[in-house]
Amino acid sequence: MTLQIDNLQFSYASTGGFNLRVPSLTLEAGTTCLLLGPSGSGKSTFLSLLAGVLVADHGRVALAGQDMSQFSGARMDRFRGTHIGFIYQTLNLIPWLSVRENIALGLAFAPQRRARLKASLGDIISDFMTRLDLDAGALGEQPARLLSLGQQQRVAAARALVGAPDLVLADEPSSALDDANTEKFFDLLIAGLDSQRQVLLVVSHDARLAPRFDRVIKMEDLTKEPVTGGARE
Amino acid sequence: MNAQILTLLRGSLANRAFSLGLIVVTLACAVALYVGVQNVQRLTRASFENSISGVDLVVAARGSDVQILLNTVFGLGASGNLVSDETVAAVAGMPEVAWVVPLALGDSHRGFRVLGTSPEFFERVIPSPSSGALFAAGGAFEQILEAVVGADVAEALGYMPGDKIVLQHGLGDYGAAHDDLPFRVHGVLARTGTPFDRTVLVSVEAIEAIHRGWRNGQQLMELSPEQVEKPKEAHEDEHHHEDEHHEEEHHAEEHHEDEHHGEEHNDHAHAGGLDALDGFFVGLTERRNVVRVQRNIADYESEPLTAVIPGVTLAQIWQIIGVADRGFRAVSLLVIALVLLAMTAMTVLSTDSRRREMAILRALGASPSTLVGLILAEALFLAICASVMGLGLAVGVSALAQQWLTQTIGLVATTMLPGWQEMVIVAYIIPAALVAGLVPALRLYRRTVQDGIMVER
Numbered sequence: 001m002t003l004q005i006d007n008l009q010f011s012y013a014s015t016g017g018f019n020l021r022v023p024s025l026t027l028e029a030g031t032t033c034l035l036l037g038p039s040g041s042g043k044s045t046f047l048s049l050l051a052g053v054l055v056a057d058h059g060r061v062a063l064a065g066q067d068m069s070q071f072s073g074a075r076m077d078r079f080r081g082t083h084i085g086f087i088y089q090t091l092n093l094i095p096w097l098s099v100r101e102n103i104a105l106g107l108a109f110a111p112q113r114r115a116r117l118k119a120s121l122g123d124i125i126s127d128f129m130t131r132l133d134l135d136a137g138a139l140g141e142q143p144a145r146l147l148s149l150g151q152q153q154r155v156a157a158a159r160a161l162v163g164a165p166d167l168v169l170a171d172e173p174s175s176a177l178d179d180a181n182t183e184k185f186f187d188l189l190i191a192g193l194d195s196q197r198q199v200l201l202v203v204s205h206d207a208r209l210a211p212r213f214d215r216v217i218k219m220e221d222l223t224k225e226p227v228t229g230g231a232r233e
Numbered sequence: 234m235n236a237q238i239l240t241l242l243r244g245s246l247a248n249r250a251f252s253l254g255l256i257v258v259t260l261a262c263a264v265a266l267y268v269g270v271q272n273v274q275r276l277t278r279a280s281f282e283n284s285i286s287g288v289d290l291v292v293a294a295r296g297s298d299v300q301i302l303l304n305t306v307f308g309l310g311a312s313g314n315l316v317s318d319e320t321v322a323a324v325a326g327m328p329e330v331a332w333v334v335p336l337a338l339g340d341s342h343r344g345f346r347v348l349g350t351s352p353e354f355f356e357r358v359i360p361s362p363s364s365g366a367l368f369a370a371g372g373a374f375e376q377i378l379e380a381v382v383g384a385d386v387a388e389a390l391g392y393m394p395g396d397k398i399v400l401q402h403g404l405g406d407y408g409a410a411h412d413d414l415p416f417r418v419h420g421v422l423a424r425t426g427t428p429f430d431r432t433v434l435v436s437v438e439a440i441e442a443i444h445r446g447w448r449n450g451q452q453l454m455e456l457s458p459e460q461v462e463k464p465k466e467a468h469e470d471e472h473h474h475e476d477e478h479h480e481e482e483h484h485a486e487e488h489h490e491d492e493h494h495g496e497e498h499n500d501h502a503h504a505g506g507l508d509a510l511d512g513f514f515v516g517l518t519e520r521r522n523v524v525r526v527q528r529n530i531a532d533y534e535s536e537p538l539t540a541v542i543p544g545v546t547l548a549q550i551w552q553i554i555g556v557a558d559r560g561f562r563a564v565s566l567l568v569i570a571l572v573l574l575a576m577t578a579m580t581v582l583s584t585d586s587r588r589r590e591m592a593i594l595r596a597l598g599a600s601p602s603t604l605v606g607l608i609l610a611e612a613l614f615l616a617i618c619a620s621v622m623g624l625g626l627a628v629g630v631s632a633l634a635q636q637w638l639t640q641t642i643g644l645v646a647t648t649m650l651p652g653w654q655e656m657v658i659v660a661y662i663i664p665a666a667l668v669a670g671l672v673p674a675l676r677l678y679r680r681t682v683q684d685g686i687m688v689e690r
Binding site for chain 1: 235236237238240241244245247248589590593594595596597598599600601602603
């Protein structure tokens with residue numbers, strides 16, 4: 001589903017200086033996009049705005065035609081659970097829950113996403129684990145904290161993908177991984193997407209990731225001028 | 234609530250099982266303490282209010298109900314006027330009256346009061362024990378110079394049947410000793426939970442006998458046990474009880490009393506010749522007549538009398554002396570409150586360390602109010618666990634301590650286990666735990682709204 005941003009403006013009331021302005025951004029369904037920028041450039045703020053945790057002062061953020069900026073807090077939380085998957089830099093998982101329980105948590109607050117499942121939850125989790133090169137038999141019941149960092153990030157990817165949310169957001173998801181694990185993570189994450197429907201937006205400072213994505217946008221370009229076409233790599 | 238959220242809740246609790254277990258055990262102990270205190274209080278009160286459950290009326294010279302009971306049952310305060318033999322006989326002769334048991338007070342033994350009465354006292358007055366015998370050792374007094382001691386007396390002074398004891402004139406330590414006529418302990422009462430645990434019981438005849446040769450608290454002549462054991466012969470030349478009337482009157486009453494020898498229950502009381510009592514207990518053939526008999530006694534013309542219905546007045550006295558118990562109860566409530574406060578503190582600490590977890594759940598679509606709900610659900614769960622465990626503990630400990638409670642509190646209750654009236658506390662603990670959980674929950678709410686889905690580490 002298409003992600004569309006128009007004239008988004010946000011400033012932190014308390015911290016005084018920092019503000020963010022995104023004149024325009026459109027990501028069509030099935031697009032994978034890398035947003036490049038150094039830390040402190042407003043990437044996290046932008047992600048929080050897209051996830052609906054921060055509320056824009058002005059402008060419009062629409063996913064699948066629904067304007068998130070109009071939603072109340074509780075409705076936004078429900079919308080996020082249903083339509084958005086999220087992957088952190090690290091420490092994505094609840095350490096004392098098993099791998100399977102962590103993945104299932106992706107559906108805990110999203111009844112519609114759960115309703116979309118076409119097979120039993122157990123089978124779907126096994127399927128995602130296999131697709132993300134996680135041994136469903138050996139690792140499924142392990143507490144998440146026992147897994148390696150690379151494995152943990154792939155579990156996080158599985159959790160973000162389960163139930164096929166319209167938008168998957170990832171905040172520096174490979175920053176804690178070595179090169180081999182980074183490669184594997186993105187290969188499997190992108191392969192796990194529904195290329196007809198889902199939008200993937202990854203925020204990173206690492207330009208080496210660029211070749212994997214349909215679109216690469218620099219943070220300064222995003223905030224300066226209208227980006228509609230974008231540069232395809 | 235769906236399966237994933239339940240899993241989350243269960244996992245979160247299991248993850249902190251040790252610290253949560255400690256707080257649950259602590260709260261359970263506090264609950265058990267409260268229930269235990271309440272239970273002991275209830276048993277003590279029941280035991281107290283049943284002190285003379287066999288008695289329908291307590292009769293003494295006109296006075297206040299509380300004062301009369303305090304004096305006759307608890308041995309506190311001074312006696313009012315005495316009640317003459319004639320009056321006792323008249324009341325005993327009323328058609329509704331089944332029996333009377335005389336009460337003669339005023340002496341003591343090493344700080345414990347002495348009560349002169351009749352052997353019927355043991356059958357009629359003391360509540361019949363639900364388990365075991367009324368006498369822990371020996372039996373009722375039979376000879377004049379025999380005594381029965383209450384459980385506290387026996388315990389404090391180490392008395393067993395056969396021991397010799399000397400009574401003292403008056404209630405203080407300064408009274409002169411009746412050491413010319415030592416008594417032999419003939420029975421030790423099992424604990425009854427009544428004031429009689431702290432009483433030395435002798436016959437009215439014995440009270441009369443030891444006061445022969447006394448006047449106004451002064452001993453005028455000594456007697457030997459041999460003289461006393463034949464009361465009728467010795468009696469003729471003796472002086473009288475300190476409080477009593479003239480010789481002439483006394484003789485008159487003696488004769489009068491002789492005429493009533495046929496009376497079944499009361500003749501025993503005056504057989505020794507004590508012609509005035511501090512009061513007497515009355516039992517009716519039918520308890521429902523109690524108010525009428527009470528009024529008839531109050532209207533008795535020869536002497537001004539008051540008849541007290543013990544249950545009501547004992548409840549009034551409990552209101553006064555039950556203050557200490559209420560204080561104990563307040564302390565145990567305070568303990569519960571402190572434990573809940575500790576639970577709050579612990580939850581605050583744990584939610585502070587769970588910010589990351591909360592941010593993840595927020596990113597997954599949990600609203601701040603859902604997270605608050607999770608915290609409150611935890612508090613609820615802990616409170617339920619602690620309550621169930623606490624009640625179990627209270628019942629278990631009471632069951633184990635039943636023997637000890639019986640010996641400590643007395644014989645009245647059929648069971649020493651806590652009942653529903655004590656367990657009602659749980660109905661307050663659960664909402665209290667929710668309130669205690671509200672503090673960390675609201676803090677968490679504020680925090681998660683600030684943090685959003687990002688936690689700076």
